[in-house]
Amino acid sequence: MRFDNAYFNLGYLDTLSYRDTIIHRLDPRTKLMATLFFIVTVVSFPMYEVSGLLPFLLFPVLLFSLADIPVKFIMKKVLLVSTFAFFIGIFNPVFDRQAMYVFYGVTVSGGWVSFLSIMIKFFLTITSALLLIATTSFPGICRALQKFGIPDIFISQLLFLYRYIFVLAEEAMKVVRARDIRSFGKRGKEMTAFTGIVGTLFLRTVERAERIYQAMLSRGFSGALHTAKPYGFTGADAVFLTITVTVLYLLRVHDVVGAMGRLSISIF
Amino acid sequence: MSHHIVEFKDVHFRYPDGTEALKGLSLRITHGEAVGIVGANGSGKSTLLMHTNGYLLPQSGTITIGDLQLDKRTRKEIRKKVGLIFQNPDDQLFMPTVFDDVAFGPLNLGLQPDRVLERVIEALKTVGCLALKDKPPHHLSGGQKSAVAIATVIAMQPDILVMDEPASHLDPKSRRLLISLLRNFEHTKVIASHDLDLILDVCRRCVIIKEGRVVADGPVEEILSDRQLLEANNLELPLSLQKRELPSGGTMDDISKLHHLLEHWAEHNEEHASTYLDWSHKADALGKTELAAILRKIAEETEKLDGLFNKAGDLCRQGGISS
Amino acid sequence: MHMADALLSPAVGATFWAASLGAIAYCSKKLKENPDDKLIPMMGVLGAFIFAAQMINFTIPGTGSSGHLGGGMILAIILGPYAAFIVMASVLTVQALFFADGGLLALGCNIWNLGIYPCFIAYPLIYKPLTKAGNTSKRIVVAALISGVVALQLGAFSVVIETMLSGRSELPFNTFVLLMQPVHLAIGLVEGFVTAGVINFVRAARPEILESVTSSRQLSPDVSIRKVFVGLLVVAVLTGGALSWFASANPDGLEWSIEKVFGRPELPEQETGIAHVLKNIQGKTAFLPDYNFKTGEKKAGGQESGKDEKTWPSAEPGTSVSGVLGSALVLGLIFLIGFGIRVVRKNKT
Numbered sequence: 001m002r003f004d005n006a007y008f009n010l011g012y013l014d015t016l017s018y019r020d021t022i023i024h025r026l027d028p029r030t031k032l033m034a035t036l037f038f039i040v041t042v043v044s045f046p047m048y049e050v051s052g053l054l055p056f057l058l059f060p061v062l063l064f065s066l067a068d069i070p071v072k073f074i075m076k077k078v079l080l081v082s083t084f085a086f087f088i089g090i091f092n093p094v095f096d097r098q099a100m101y102v103f104y105g106v107t108v109s110g111g112w113v114s115f116l117s118i119m120i121k122f123f124l125t126i127t128s129a130l131l132l133i134a135t136t137s138f139p140g141i142c143r144a145l146q147k148f149g150i151p152d153i154f155i156s157q158l159l160f161l162y163r164y165i166f167v168l169a170e171e172a173m174k175v176v177r178a179r180d181i182r183s184f185g186k187r188g189k190e191m192t193a194f195t196g197i198v199g200t201l202f203l204r205t206v207e208r209a210e211r212i213y214q215a216m217l218s219r220g221f222s223g224a225l226h227t228a229k230p231y232g233f234t235g236a237d238a239v240f241l242t243i244t245v246t247v248l249y250l251l252r253v254h255d256v257v258g259a260m261g262r263l264s265i266s267i268f
Numbered sequence: 269m270s271h272h273i274v275e276f277k278d279v280h281f282r283y284p285d286g287t288e289a290l291k292g293l294s295l296r297i298t299h300g301e302a303v304g305i306v307g308a309n310g311s312g313k314s315t316l317l318m319h320t321n322g323y324l325l326p327q328s329g330t331i332t333i334g335d336l337q338l339d340k341r342t343r344k345e346i347r348k349k350v351g352l353i354f355q356n357p358d359d360q361l362f363m364p365t366v367f368d369d370v371a372f373g374p375l376n377l378g379l380q381p382d383r384v385l386e387r388v389i390e391a392l393k394t395v396g397c398l399a400l401k402d403k404p405p406h407h408l409s410g411g412q413k414s415a416v417a418i419a420t421v422i423a424m425q426p427d428i429l430v431m432d433e434p435a436s437h438l439d440p441k442s443r444r445l446l447i448s449l450l451r452n453f454e455h456t457k458v459i460a461s462h463d464l465d466l467i468l469d470v471c472r473r474c475v476i477i478k479e480g481r482v483v484a485d486g487p488v489e490e491i492l493s494d495r496q497l498l499e500a501n502n503l504e505l506p507l508s509l510q511k512r513e514l515p516s517g518g519t520m521d522d523i524s525k526l527h528h529l530l531e532h533w534a535e536h537n538e539e540h541a542s543t544y545l546d547w548s549h550k551a552d553a554l555g556k557t558e559l560a561a562i563l564r565k566i567a568e569e570t571e572k573l574d575g576l577f578n579k580a581g582d583l584c585r586q587g588g589i590s591s
Numbered sequence: 592m593h594m595a596d597a598l599l600s601p602a603v604g605a606t607f608w609a610a611s612l613g614a615i616a617y618c619s620k621k622l623k624e625n626p627d628d629k630l631i632p633m634m635g636v637l638g639a640f641i642f643a644a645q646m647i648n649f650t651i652p653g654t655g656s657s658g659h660l661g662g663g664m665i666l667a668i669i670l671g672p673y674a675a676f677i678v679m680a681s682v683l684t685v686q687a688l689f690f691a692d693g694g695l696l697a698l699g700c701n702i703w704n705l706g707i708y709p710c711f712i713a714y715p716l717i718y719k720p721l722t723k724a725g726n727t728s729k730r731i732v733v734a735a736l737i738s739g740v741v742a743l744q745l746g747a748f749s750v751v752i753e754t755m756l757s758g759r760s761e762l763p764f765n766t767f768v769l770l771m772q773p774v775h776l777a778i779g780l781v782e783g784f785v786t787a788g789v790i791n792f793v794r795a796a797r798p799e800i801l802e803s804v805t806s807s808r809q810l811s812p813d814v815s816i817r818k819v820f821v822g823l824l825v826v827a828v829l830t831g832g833a834l835s836w837f838a839s840a841n842p843d844g845l846e847w848s849i850e851k852v853f854g855r856p857e858l859p860e861q862e863t864g865i866a867h868v869l870k871n872i873q874g875k876t877a878f879l880p881d882y883n884f885k886t887g888e889k890k891a892g893g894q895e896s897g898k899d900e901k902t903w904p905s906a907e908p909g910t911s912v913s914g915v916l917g918s919a920l921v922l923g924l925i926f927l928i929g930f931g932i933r934v935v936r937k938n939k940t
Contacts, residue, residue, distance in 0.1 A: 006646045010689050015407070039696045044601045047759050051918050058925045065932035081691045085595035088760050095761040103915070111761060118597045118759055125596035125694040132695070133688040139364035139404070141688070150612070151619030153631065158681045159364050160635020165642050165685065166406040167358045172643040191781070194649035195788025198660065202793055205640040206800050209633045211359040216632065218321045218352040219424060220344075220376030223628050261917025284799075362632065 003176045007169050009077065014166075016069060016134040022236075023067035028140035029147055030237040034244045035132045041248045042124045047114045048100070051257040053121065058251075059244075060127045067135045074134065078126050089118035138162045156225045164208075172201055273299045273428060273456050274320065279329035281315055281480075289315035291480035292329070297456060304467030304488060305460040307477035308502035313432075313460040316477065320430045320458065321350040334427065348377065351426035351455075355433040357413035361405040366397070366416050369405065373424040391423035392416075395449060411442025415449070428456040435463050464506040468492050476501050523554065527584035533566075534577040541567040559583045593686075593701050594750050596694030600757040607753065608699030614707060615680055618673040630674060638678040641666060642685060649785075661778075663709030664738055664786040668718065669801065672710040679706040700753050704746040712745060713738035728794065732787040739783025740776060747775035 017024070023031075038059055045052055064071050096111030133141070139159060146155045175197050213221075274297040281290040289312045297303050307313050318324040319331055322343030331338040333346045354360045363369035370391055374384045392398040395415040400408060408416065414437060421429065434450070435443040443466070450457065450470045461467055467474060467488060474491040476484040478501055484491055491497065492506050504510075526547055548563035562580045566573060596604070622630065641662035648659050662682065666675035680702045686692040693701050721734035751767045754760050762770070793801055 003646050003648075006690075013689055014404075018404070018407070036695060039596055039694065040601045040604070043596055043599055043604065043696060051914055054918050054921050055925070057922065058928070061925050061929035062932070065929045065936070068936060077691060084593055084693070085597040088595075088598055088754060088762060091766075092761040095763065095766075114759070114761065121759075122595060122597035125696065126691045129596075129687060129691045129695045137364075137404070138685075138688070139368075142364070151616055153619040153622055154615055154677055154681065156631045157634040157638065157677065158684065160362060160632055161638035161642070161678075161681050161685060163362055163364060163405065164636045164639035168636070168639045168643040169646060172647060176647055191649050191784055192788065194647065195785055195792055197647065198644045198785070199789045199792030199796065201644060202640060202665075202789060203797055203800065205636055206633075206797075208359060209629075209636040211354060211356070212362050212632045212636065213629045214318075214323050215352075215354055215360045215362065216372075216628075217323065218347050218350070219373035219420065220347060221372075221628065222344075222376065223626060225631070257917035257921050258914060259917065260920045261914055264916050264920055 003173055007173055010169070011166065012073065013077075013130070013134055014138070017137045017140075019068065019135075021067045021135075023063060023135045025236070026135075026240055027233045027237045028136045028144035029233065030241050031132055031136050032141060032144045032148075034241060035128050037245055037248055038128050039125045041252050042121055042128075044252070045117070045121070047117060048110060050113060050117050050120065052251075052255065053117065053124065055251045055256045056124055056248075058247075060124065060131060063128075063131045063135065067131070069131065069134045074127060074130050077130055078123060081126055085118055085122040089115045089122075092118070152225075159225075160212075167208075168201070168205060171204065172197075175201065273297055273301075273334055274458070275330075275332040276316075276319070277330045277332075279319065279326040279331060281319070281324060281327050289480055290319075290326075293477070293481055294329075295475065295482055295485075297458065300454065300456055301473060302450075302457040302471040303459070304471035304474040305458060305477060306462070306464065306467060306474060306501070306503060311477045311501070312480040313477055315480075317352065317430055317432050317458070317460055320428070321347050321352045323352075348424065349427045351421035351424055351429050353417055353421050353429065353431040353434060355436060357410075357417040357437065358405070360417040360420060361413060364404055365401075366392070366403050366405065366408070367401045369416065370420050370423045373420060377424065387423045387425070391419040394422060395419045409442070410437045410439065411445060414438060414442070414446060418449070422453075422455075426455070428458065429453065430458045431460065433461050433463070434459060435461070435466050462503075464492055464498075464503065465508050468506050468508065476503075523551075523556070523559075523584050526551070526559075527581060530577050530581045530584060534574060534581075556583065593693035594697040594704065594753055596696045598754050598757055598759050599696055599700070600759065601696070603753055603757045604696035604699060606699075607703050608696075611680065611699045611702040611706070614702075615677060618676050621673045622677070634670065634674050634678050635681075637666065637670065638681045638685075641678070641682050645682075660785055661705060661709075661743075661782050663705055663742060664713065664718070664735060664782060665789055667710045667714035668735075668786070668790055672714055675714070676706050676710040679710065700749070704749045704753075708745040708749075709738070709742040713742035717741055726794075728787075728791045731790055731794075732784075735787035735790065736780060736783035739781075739786060740779035743775045743779030743782060744772060747771040 038056070042053065042056055063069065064074070092115040093109060093111035096109060096114065098110045099107045100110040100113055101108040136144075139162070142155050142159055142162070145158075146152070179193065179197060274295070276293050276295040279290050279293045280288075282288045293312065293316065295316075305313050305316065315324065319326060319338070320333070322338050325338065325340065325343070334349055336342045336346055336349075338346055361369050363372055367388060370388045371384050374387045379387065388401075389398065392401060395418050397412060397415050397419060400412060400416065405413060405416070414434065418429075418434075435446055438446060443463075447466055447469045450459075457470070459467060459471060471488050474484075474486065474488040475482055476491065476497070483501070484494075484497055493509060495505055498504055529547070544563050544567035548560040548567065551557075551560035551563060559580060562576055562583070566576050566580070569576065641660070644660050645662065646659070663675065663679050666678050669675070670678065683692075683698060683701050683705060687695055687698045687701070718734045718738040721737070722730050748768070748771070751764070751771055754762070754767065755764055760767075790801070
C-alpha cells in the first residue's frame, strides 16, 4: 500500500502548510529566500566539515517549534526520501581510508568524516525543503516564484498541476486499489497491467482537461489567468530575513563549536 | 427583458463520431422558470446543456438566449448570461483557493478589484461559504465544493443557471442543503438530472428528452407521477412518490423503520437514552404498548441490552407484517 | 536517480539552476508565440497525471524489483518539447517540495537531467525521426526504447558530472560511471517500454486524442534543435564560469580543476576551527599500514602523508576534546531552545 501512504503524506503536508502561526504568516518570498540561502550556506562547507555544520541545526529546530510542525512526521519523511546521497556518500569510506582523526584510540578515516558531512548536509537540506512546504502553502510559493520573475505560463500550469494532484491521485488510488484487490502476489503488477492503468488514467485526464477548459470558457476565460490578492512584505518579513541571513553568515564564518569547546574547557 | 429567455428551435447536432445527439429539439423557457430536464442516459441532455452557453453550436436550427441568437460571435456575450454548473465540482474549481476561483469569472469580465471583491463576498455569502474563502478546493467537503461551484457562477451574475446533475456527488444532508439553496434562487433555472426527487423539489416544470427530442413537457407533478411515461424513458417514479416494499414484507412505516434501527443499535449500542424514549412514545401512539415498554426499559438499562433489542426486533417483525 | 543537495557544491547547483531557468524562460517564450488557451489547463492536468502515475509502482520483469514512471518521454510525445519540458520541470518542483526528492538546490540539476534530455535530445532527434515514416505500434516501441535509453544514459552521465564537479564524493570517475550507466540502461529500457505501452494504449483506444493534443505544439520547422541546445550550453557555461570565478575568491575555493574530476580531491584549504585542527592533525598523520591501500596513480593525490611512515597520529588531545565537547554543547543548546519554545507555545494555548 505504498501508494496510499504517499498520497496521505502529501495531503498531510499540504494541510500543515495552511496552518496559522508566526512562521506561516510570513511572506512566501521571505521563506523561499531564507531557505535557499540556508541550503547554499550549508552545502558551501567543504567536504570534511562536520562540526561547523552542527550549529545549523538551530534553524530546523526553531522552525519546528515556532511553526508547530510535528517533528516525527517530517523525520519519517526524511528517512524515506530518495537515498541517492547515502549510496554515493557511502563510497567515500571505501575510497578514502586515510586516517584523519583519532578519538580515544579509534582511528577515523577521511572517508568516514566526509561521509558524515554528506549525511549531515543531506539531513539539513532535505529538512529545510520539507519545512518550507510545511510552513508555506504551495500557491504562496508559486506567487513568490512569479514575483521573482519566473514566466507566467510556468506558474499558471504549476497551479493547475497542484490543484489536480489531489484529484488525480485519488483517481489513481482507486485504480491501484482495484488492481491490488484482484492481483495476488506479484501478478497483476506487471508492466503491461501498469501501462493499461496509466493509459486509462491518461484518457480520463485528457477528458478532464477538456471539461476544465469548458468550465473556464463558460466563466469568460480568454487566455489570461488573473489572480487577485498580492502578499504583503511586512516588517516581520524584513526582520526575519535580516536575522536569518546574518546568523547564517556568522555561523558560516565563525567556528561556534570550537569556541564553545574552548570555553567549556577553560571553565572546567 | 424579453419574455422568452431560452429558445431552441429545431436544433440538430451530430458529434464527429456520427452520434446524432439532437434531432430537431425545440424548447422554450421563459423568464424565472425552473425547468427540470430528465431522460435516459444518452438521450441528449448533456448535449442540450452544452448548447446553452455555446460550447457547442447548433448544426441546424437556432438557439436564442435573451435577445441574442447563438453563433460564434455572440457566444462570448451569451456566456455572461448563462452560468453553467458542471456535474463534478472538481472540474469547476480549478484555481488554488476558493477566493481565486470565485474571482475568476468577475476578473475575466474586466471588473475593478474592489468590485471583484464585492462580488466574491456576496456570492460566497449567498451559498453560505464565506468562511471558506482562503481554503484550497481540495480541503473542502463534497457539499462545500458544490456550494462553492455555484458561487463561482453566481458571482458572474448570470440571468440563467444551468446545472448538470448538481447533487450526484453529495451526501443526503448536503443534497438537502443544495435543494433549499436552489429553491431560494430567483434565477431562471435549467437542471438536468436523474435525481427526480430533486427535480420535484426544485422545479415547477419538467421536460423529458428522448433520442434528441422533447417527448413530454408539462408541470412537474404531472410528468413525474406518470409511471408509464417515466418507465418508457428508463426512469421511475421519484422515491418520495413510491410506496417502498421491504424485504420483511411490511411497508416502510415507523415500525419497520424502528426494526431497522434496532438492528443498528444492537450492533453499536451507543444511542442516547432520549432516542429510545422518543421511539417508545411513537410505539405508544401506534398502540404497541408492549414494544413501548421494552423501549423504555432499553432507555433505562445499561447492561444486558442484547436480549431487549432482540425482543423488540421480534415484536417489530410481527407488527410490521400484521400492519 | 535524483541528484541530491548534499552532493552538490553551491557553484554547480547554481549553474544548473541558471541553465534550467534559462530553458524554462526559453520554452515559455516559444509557447507564447503560438498562444493556445487550452494548453495551460492541459499542461497542468497532465503534470498532475504524471505525478499520480509516478506514485504507482509496477514489477520489472525478470528482476522482481519495482519501478515507476519518469514521464519525460510521454510528455514530449504528447505535448511537444517546449510544453513537455515546462511540465516536467513542474513535476520535479512539486516532488522537490512535497517529497523532498533531491532537495531545492539540486532541483536545477534534476530539471536538467530529467527534462532536457528527453524533451530536447531524445524526442526530437530520435523518437520523431524514427516514427516519421509510418506510425506502427512496433515502430513506436523501438523508437521509445531507444529514446528512453538515450535520455536516461545522458541523465545518469550528467549526475556523474555534477557530482564530480562538486567534489563531495570520493568515487573515482570511472567507478562512478560504471556504477551509474548500467543501472540506468535498465531504467531507460523500462521507461521506453512503459512509454510505448501507454502511447500505444491511447492510440488504440482514442487515436484522435493523441492527434488533437499533439498537433500545433511541435517544434516549428525553422527552429533548429542544435541552436536551442547550443544556446542552453552557452548559458550554462557562462553562468558556471562567472560563478566559479566569484567563488574562487572565497576562502572555500571551488574544486573545479580537472585533477579534481579525475583524481582524488584534496583536503580543502580551510581557515578556522575544527577544520584547521583537522588539517593539522592530518598534516601530522601517517598512514596506518592497514589503511595504506592507495597505490599507483592514486599516490598523486595522496599528499605528504605517503612519505611519513609514523604509525600513530600525534593529535593534540586538548583540541579534539574541545571539538567534541563544543559539538555536544551546541546541540544541547539548540534542542533546549526548541523544547523551550514548544513548552511556551503549549502553555499559551
